[in-house]
Amino acid sequence: MRDNIYPYSMLLKSLPFIVILYLALVGGVTAQDSVLVYKTLDSLRAMKDDTSKVDLLAKRGRTFNRYFDGRNAENVFYKDAINLGENIRDYRHLAEIYNEIGTSKRNRSLYILAADYHEKALANAKLAKNDRLISFSYNNLGVDYRRLDKLDKAFDAHFSALRIAEKINDVRNICVATNSIGNIHLSNKKYEEAIRDFAKALQLEQDAGNELGVAINLGNIGYAYQGLGKLDLSIEFFKRSLEANQKINSTTGISICYTCLGAVYQDKKDYNTAKSYMLKALAVNGEVDDQIHVADNYLSIGKLFDEQGVQDSARLYYQQAIDLGRRWGFKSTLLDAYKGMAHSLRESKQYERSLAYMDSLIVYNDSIQTEKNELVASQSETRYNVSRKDAEIKTLHQAQDNEKLRVKRNLAVAISLGVILLMLIVGGFFYIRHRNLEANRQALQLELRSLRAQMNPHFIFNSLSSIHRYIWSNNQEEASEYLTKFSKLMRMILDNSQHTFIPLNKELESLKLYLDLEVLRCNNMFEYHILLGDNINDEEVMIPPMIIQPYVENAIWHGLVHRKLKGLLEISIRLKGRVLECIVTDNGIGRKMAMEIKEKKNKTHNSMGMKVTEGRIALIRKINNTKDANVEITDLEDAKGQPEGTKVTIVLPAEFLF
Structure with missing residues (x-):
């Protein structure tokens, strides 16, 4: 089993290869004149409130979506459509609009927001009892979970989409779900099962005449053969995928194929050819919005230089991958980048810095390994207990009430801790003052000990504020890492505070x-x-x-x-x-x-x-x-x-x- 996982595999671990291109909805022509946008909006607002108005608002929202994205502003057409749709309970249009908004957020790497909107889309699709929309929403939600490295939830979502799509013979959603499940098998290195899923999806795409789907599945099969060590077969399928992507002018697909070909040639120790393909990918990535491609490209070039022993260049590219990984939360990319950086520093005899990166690697590795174990159990439970889930609808209001209750409980705990800390400080102060009356030198010693004791709640308060900030911004991984180190420091401070x-x-x-x-x-x-x-x-x-x-x-x-x-x-x-x-x-x-x-x-x-x-x-x-x-x-x-x-x-x- 290989130690290194190349950018293509990182992509497959963090998001399905197929839905990068399948599910990304292309926005309409960007409006050049603000007057045109708001004149159109005013004319629609003058219409009678009914389903046709919701439909027109949604269509104009798609038309002018790039206009609002370019200005980082809320799409007012979508906003009006959602408000009206909720008033008249037009669940079908609400599901379609939430899916479009979620996909738009995902295309800008706003994955948490994307998942939130796609969950709303799924809830409304269920209320509309529209199986096609339910399957489509499940697939969209699975993509978001893949981007967030929540593989167990991603598998459940895509498997649910597949069951519903097969029931209504929805070929498009069958292809998306099948390909995505294959990608999860790739993440677990079950290459034979992955090839089986990709071959099924490839046949469906060929029958439907979908060149994009054909290009994607050819590339996925290429990666599976790479995992099996059949490098010549892998190169053959990647080149076929590249040819198909060039035919349809898919920038994202071309970038992925270049990266994958570079990785396979690196496996073959043909470094010049590998470097040539990776640099081609980096050039193409300048035209791609999704930053995970750029991060994985930096990582692959860093590994190439590392393997060749050019450590300074390797670390330059590893650091760029780490910077993007930290910025966008690409845990899988960070895992490999930390590992590569630690190895490069160790090879350069910078052992202390290497150990620091190994510490970060351990934290991320533990997190991902736990998730993989949970995924195995989730898959088994889903395959052998398909009927375990009822079609029961869980309302959003209940989830919101639970969240509010959790926030109130956390606030009460924080206030209680603050009161306790305040009481400790005030009580300690009066206790020391009372003891200071006994003798001058003894009083000075006790006062010195009191001041030293005050440093602990002062530092604890500042650190708890940081932990609170991480939790509040939903940075759970960072909060966990911070809390682990914080607890170790607290133990040291408590031990040290016993002595003058x-x-x-x-x-x-x-x-x-x-x-x-x-x-x-x-x-x-x-x-x-x-x-x-x-x-x-x-x-x-x-x-x-x-x-x-x-x-x-x-x-x-x-x-x-x-x-x-x-x-x-x-x-x-x-x-x-x-x-x-x-x-x-x-x-x-x-x-x-x-x-x-x-x-x-x-x-x-x-x-x-x-x-x-x-x-x-x-x-x-x-x-x-x-x-x-x-x-x-x-x-x-x-x-x-x-x-x-x-x-x-x-x-x-x-x-x-x-």
């Missing part, structure tokens, strides 16, 4: 984990380096816990996140005699510009973490009766006097384990 001083290596370990969280939270908008002096034994040198983190946080959120380019954060720790010097340097926008941004946003909040840490350092200075405990902030400027960032120097009395 901890070894420097433990403080640096928690600081690195915190920075990894911030890099994830900020979408890799900056990188960091931690430099340790040669004369420091980080197991023996002691440091107050969480003493550096607030200044690092301040550098990130008031300096680095406002940069247009990727920022750099450097933390340097040096030992000078019995003084420990910690320097936090960033190349952000500087304090002056940060203050201007803050004033423009009318923000009056001051950093709690900074205030608490300044208080802690002041108490350390009093307890040790020394001046060797202070913080100095320096604004950095270039030769022309322009801000170049900020440097924070934290000086502490050196403490040693022995």
Whole structure:
């Protein structure tokens, strides 16, 4: 079994090859004059409200769809048609309109919205009791789930479409569903079963004289033979598919065939031919809107250079694939891109960076493997228990009520946590104040411990806000990854908070984990380096816990996140005699510009973490009766006097384990 999965297979894993071209609805001629659009709308609005008006609004919506897409505006014809259709309960037209809107969203890579509209289309098709529309809506929904890597749901949707289409002898939807199920078999490397499904779909398309369907299924059979290691047969079918796509001038199909031919020639170690085809695909992809083609193309070229040992070029293309994968949520693409990047870095002896990418790979691999296991069970259950699902209609209102209940419950939990945190802070404050009356030095020690304890809820609040943001924006994968690292950091902070001083290596370990969280939270908008002096034994040198983190946080959120380019954060720790010097340097926008941004946003909040840490350092200075405990902030400027960032120097009395 091969380690690498080429772009064509990635495409087959994340969306059905056939429905890229089958189900994409071509919009009408783009309107050149806004007056024409709204004059047409006004004339339709003057008509009597009935089914014919809904039909005309839907047709004009298709005609002017590109006009509204080009302006990133809502299609008012569709909006009026939906409102009227709901009022008169015209479920058939509602299903057709929702299908068109969903497909339009999918063609712009808005897959979550596409699934939402196609679910509405399916609900209305069922209310209309229109089997053709039900089958078509199921197929559309299956495409969306494939794009979202929800393979178990995709299989259920396409299998339901196939059952209904066969019942009414709807050849078009039979072909779409059969091809899509074949693609799922490809994802599970069941190549013989995939060839059987594709051959059936190919015969139907040939009988119907559908050149597009013929081109698609020829390409799918080519990939299945590639999976079986029959490379010459694979090349034959890909070339036949390319010829068919060129005949009908299908840009997307031509791009896919070029990519697949490049992959097969790479398998044959014919690198020059492989590179030639991949570059042809990249050139064609400039004309394709769906970004998954571009991402997979970058990935395939990266693998080609990697296999040839040209690591710098390989990483360049891997990074472009990763950037697109993160932007659009292509988990399968990210899985291979992370794996390729880790391998390339390891080959270049950059082991630390390679391990970082391997960590990301593990997270995505676990997610996809779990989904594959669930898919096997889902297929078995569907094949041997076809009658398990009733034709029972689930209303959208019930789903909405459940969602509102979930949101209210989560809000109640969040408020409760906030109240508990507030009570802990207030209770801790009064408890420490009471103890401070006993003795001066003991009071200072207790106050220092109180300030250190306040850092924990402060950091927890900020991190919970990030987790809340991920969940609210439906970024479940990112929220899960963030929460895993966050829980590990919380355990470290809770352990460290039991001590006034901890070894420097433990403080640096928690600081690195915190920075990894911030890099994830900020979408890799900056990188960091931690430099340790040669004369420091980080197991023996002691440091107050969480003493550096607030200044690092301040550098990130008031300096680095406002940069247009990727920022750099450097933390340097040096030992000078019995003084420990910690320097936090960033190349952000500087304090002056940060203050201007803050004033423009009318923000009056001051950093709690900074205030608490300044208080802690002041108490350390009093307890040790020394001046060797202070913080100095320096604004950095270039030769022309322009801000170049900020440097924070934290000086502490050196403490040693022995």
